[in-house]
Amino acid sequence: MGTITQFYRSTLGKKAVMAVTGFLLFGFVFIHMAGNLKLYLGKYAGGPHQGEYAINVYGEWLREFGAPLLPHGGALWIFRVVLLVAVLLHMHCAWVLTRQSWAARPLDYRRRDVIQATYASRTVRWGGVIILLFVLYHLAHLTLGWTGPEGFEHLKPYQNLVLGFQNPWIAGFYIVANLMLGLHLYHGLWS
Structure with missing residues (x-):
């Protein structure tokens, strides 16, 4: 365990x-x-889910995944915990590496010449903060219904998406946040 901890503490480990x-x-x-993307499939025309929205059926499948080995929603909660740990580790390493980068150049330069840096690499730190705020809002908006539209229905993704995006400010925020996510992913994949 000491070797793993030692590696994690190094810059390369982070x-x-x-x-x-x-x-x-x-x-x-x-x-x-x-x-x-199942949102765009609309309702099923036949079969056991006739008349149901495809994205709602997909949402229910996610909650049933892993049964009977796991209770209803069990696999989904395991995925959520893994994602939360991944996000926290990613954020912690980003914060520590940013602090180390700032400490390596304690002088604030008056003129900053950007040499071979993409827009994505220059905005990755603030982009990460915006993405975090977006994810929190997205969960409150479409999963928990705390900031959701009037008429929010728990476990009805199709109805909530349609209602939620009728507000152009919210739809615009989602577009901007997804563009930031795209830049962040671009930087991550190419660095």
Whole structure:
């Protein structure tokens, strides 16, 4: 255990943890996006789910996944805990590496020449903060219903998405946040 701790405390260790957790989070974003695309399938025309919205059926499948080995929603909670640990580790390493970077150059330069730095790399730190705020709002808005639209229905993703995005400010915020997420992922995949 001492070797793992020693590695984690090193700069290289933190960068490795950021890479692994970033890869896990990228995988989640991709799967989440693929699941959310079911929104555009509308209602099923036949079969056991006739008349139900595809994204609502997908949401219920996520809660049933792992049964009968796990209780209803058990696998989903395991995934949530893994994601939370990955986010916390990613944030911790980012914070420590940022502090180390600032400490390495204690003087604030009056003129900052950006040499071979992409827009994504220059905005990655603030982009991460914006993404965190977006995720918290997204959970409060469409999962928990705390900031959700009037008429929020628990466990009804289709109805909540349609209601939630009728406000152009909220829809615009989602667009901007997803653009920031795209820049963040671009930086992570290419660095």
